[in-house]
Amino acid sequence: MNLSTKSRYGLRILLCLAKSYGTDVPLKGKAIASEQGLTEPYFEQIIIKLKAHSLVATVRGCHGGYLLNRSPETISLLEIVEIFEGPVELVKCRKGTSVCPRQSECAAQSVWHKLSRTIRTELAKVTLASIVQENENSDQPEYVI
Amino acid sequence: MNLSTKSRYGLRILLCLAKSYGTDVPLKGKAIASEQGLTEPYFEQIIIKLKAHSLVATVRGCHGGYLLNRSPETISLLEIVEIFEGPVELVKCRKGTSVCPRQSECAAQSVWHKLSRTIRTELAKVTLASIVQENENSDQPEYVI
DNA sequence: TATAAAGTATACTAAATGAATATACAATTA
DNA sequence: TAATTGTATATTCATTTAGTATACTTTATA
DSSP states (O other), rough: OOOOOHHHHHHHHHHHHHHHHHOOOOOOOHHHHHHHOOHHHHHHHHHHHHHHHHHEEOOTTTEEEEEEOOGGOOOOOHHHHHHHHOOSOOOOOOTTTOOTTTTGHHHHHHHHHHHHHHHHHHHHHBHHEEEHHHHHSSSSOOOOO | OOHHHHHHHHHHHHHHHHHTTTTTOOOOOHHHHHHHHHOOOHHHHHHHHHHTTEEEEEEOOTTTTEOOOOGGGOHHHHHHHHHHHHSOOSSSSSSOOOOOGGGGGGGHHHHHHHHHHHHHHHHHOHHHHHHHHHHHHHHSSSSOO
């Protein structure tokens, strides 16, 4: 039940870009990488995937850089996580094929699938915009144990 | 976002035991293992942890075996999953220590923690009893895509 | 009381995944 | 055309996961 570092960095990179969304000034890879404590090649691995899924746009050349490609309201955590982790499913019952020989006996199976769905729903609720907004509204932590 | 096989087998083993809860007849390890398609030593690795957390009780000797140690209503998926996966937390920010130097700048952090909490809540809602019951009530899958 | 049936415990191996680094290449604009 | 920027791939290392193997302990009962 652990997120990979790439998902986490991916979100943080997107949050950087979301903050300057609207301006047409691309952020330089170098700047983002060093702000987030990443080496440039590692940063590239992450952003290349974000680009492949068209969450970011790139501007090449000597004043190039990266831009958020869609409005922050339309980018959810679910989308981000699935880029790096693959489908959010707690169990992969014979990947690809839809029928498992044991399925009929397997009460457990449907429980995991239902939970996976719930998790996906929760992830889909959170957008870049909502994160940025929440962060601006409060300097306090949003929850207390 | 993948559950380990041990969590999954753990649940299935517990469901076996839950079905015969109330009778005082212990289920033999061999029987459970072969029913679930596990080798005996591998089964043992799993059940030993369930025992260590006192979810199951054992009866030793030549008519021994395993019994559910608590009522199925009181055993939740959260408890089972945490036995095998550790704490359900999407991110581990400097394990052990509570403060992370980057935390203040890290809007992402609180999002992951909130989601982790939600997931824990959902896991806690499902008990062995509810799974067994749901499974008896319907031969149909409980959801449709 | 021997023994077979049952549980306990630990060590090892192989495969997969994850995290990070290194290096070489391609595109673009001042 | 050179500097700046992004693109792509391959390699290394560490960790985790899954599963196997083996040796040992307990206990009911024949």
